[in-house]
Amino acid sequence: MDGKSRKDIYPGLEVDIILKKDQRSGKLTRGIVANLLTSAAFHSRGIKVRLEDGQIGRVAAVVDDN
Incomplete structure (x- = not known):
């Protein structure tokens, strides 16, 4: 997943x-999502999130741990 759709991103991911x-x-920068800051369903540069450590940025990729 590329992190551009809000439905794919959730706290704890x-x-x-x-x-x-x-x-x-x-x-x-890798981290765990604390909360989502983008309210739109889609963003072309990635959904903006706050990580648990307080850093804010746009999701570039979802880490697949399977």
Whole structure:
């Protein structure tokens, strides 16, 4: 999953996000979703979330632990 649809993202999910300061480099930060900050059902650059450690960014990928 690419993290662009709100229905695919929920609290407790492990995701890779791109922080605002890392948008140019594309560096990913891994964490657990605490809450969703984007209210739209879809966002072309990824749903904005707050991680449990307080960092905020857009979901680049959902970590598949299967």
